[in-house]
Amino acid sequence: FFSCIPASMLRPLAIAALLGAGGAAAFAPSPSLLSGLSTHSKAPLIARSPRPSASAGGGVSGMKAALSALLFDCDGVLADTERDGHRIAFNLAFEENDLKKPDGELMVWDEKLYGKLVETGGGKERMMAYWEMIGWEEGDWELAKKLHERKTKIFSDLIASGKIPLRDGVVRLVDEALKEDVKVAVCSTSNEKAVAQIVKMMGDDRASKIQIFAGDVVQFKKPAPDVYELAANTLKVKPEDCMVIEDSCIGLAAAKAAKMSCIVTKSTYTQDEEFEDAELVVDDLESANVDIVTCEGLTQSTQWEDWGIDKDIQNANVGRG
Structure with missing residues (x-):
């Protein structure tokens, strides 16, 4: 009460x-x-x-x-950074490295999919969970670390642009x-x-x-x-x-x-x-x-x-x- x-x-x-x-x-x-x-x-x-x-x-x-x-x-x-910040940065990192799903399509996290993925805490852990979900056997922790480092730089650039307010x-x-x-x-x-x-x-x-x-x-x-x-x-x-x-x-x-x-x-x-x-x-x-x-x-x-x-x-x- x-x-x-x-x-x-x-x-x-x-x-x-x-x-x-x-x-x-x-x-x-x-x-x-x-x-x-x-x-x-x-x-x-x-x-x-x-x-x-x-x-x-x-x-x-x-x-x-x-x-x-x-x-x-x-x-x-x-800041409401997930949809228009982290998600975009992940996708750009995937694109730069030409990552493709088992069906041959480029890896892209749309808004709906990312809404599910954010239930996993941590960016590297999030990628590992996604790769397991789609059955992509090429993904490992070392790749996740490499991609996350690049994703962080892209995200920082987005924040610096002032497009994501507090x-x-x-x-x-x-x-x-x-x-x-x-x-x-x-x-x-x-x-x-x-x-x-x-x-x-x-x-x-x-x-x-x-x-x-x-x-x-x-x-x-x-x-x-x-x-x-x-x-x-x-x-x-x-x-x-x-x-x-x-x-x-x-x-x-x-x-x-x-x-x-x-x-x-x-x-x-x-x-x-x-x-x-x-x-x-x-x-x-x-x-x-x-x-x-x-x-x-x-x-x-x-x-x-x-x-x-x-x-x-x-x-x-x-x-x-």
């Missing part, structure tokens, strides 16, 4: 639970407001407001902000996090150089403050949790105090396996996917008003114990007369 309540309402509810029926009325939100909320609503959920301080409210001793790190996926989250709300949310001393990182299965180039689209100053965990930095890629676990360990934050921004079921599974909260921003190839385990699902960060308070609230909503009030909430009978 609490995971679908905006951050601006979480503290009043917590305070009301502590105070019992006598004090609940002064803090509880109206029933009409609660009835319209959903973690999967596409409508704006939270009005932007300054991040509450640890002492805000005054009624809960020891309450502290739970959000320590904001971890972004790259492709589909920072998604709405990304820069704003990054700025809000940095302003509040929340650590920001990008965790991706893509090549580190390609990810760095997309991050640099935010400007050199922002990019210098964002740590990147990408490519083969971990042995097992998403949906394995390894890249998010590495980020938490490196940044010295607890997994439960991280908010992940993802766009796919694979990424969501990785975040959840790492015991992290996750907001999903749907992208071109994930519009029809189901994200039942996400804290929030939106079309984009901007239109849904997802800000640092949203992220903090949805993280805190599962961290009652950090506030020292979990047992009070579980045992409180707010409705008793």
Whole structure:
């Protein structure tokens, strides 16, 4: 229940639970407001407001902000790069090397096929999966590495051309996090150089403050949790105090396996996917008003114990007369 309540309402509810029926009325939100909320609503959920301080409210001793790190996926989250970026780059690399399928036709990944292939995390792994699917026996890991290196260069040229913009709300949310001393990182299965180039689209100053965990930095890629676990360990934050921004079921599974909260921003190839385990699902960060308070609230909503009030909430009978 609490995971679908905006951050601006979480503290009043917590305070009301502590105070019992006598004090609940002064803090509880109206029933009409609660009835319209959903973690999967596409409508704006939270009005932007300054991040509450640890002492805000005054009624809960020891309450502290739970959000320590904001971890972004790259492709589909920072920019919608898959269809008009990576796919095009793969096809050009195939064409340059005159790669042909067993039936003699050139290898070309159309939009529909690529939508299926993106279910495999990692570019080299994606090619290997495709070659196995079509029964192409000439493909091996060494060829995949060679093609991926060329594909990465082509992709970098596409990014440099400015034809693939950052998604709405990304820069704003990054700025809000940095302003509040929340650590920001990008965790991706893509090549580190390609990810760095997309991050640099935010400007050199922002990019210098964002740590990147990408490519083969971990042995097992998403949906394995390894890249998010590495980020938490490196940044010295607890997994439960991280908010992940993802766009796919694979990424969501990785975040959840790492015991992290996750907001999903749907992208071109994930519009029809189901994200039942996400804290929030939106079309984009901007239109849904997802800000640092949203992220903090949805993280805190599962961290009652950090506030020292979990047992009070579980045992409180707010409705008793």
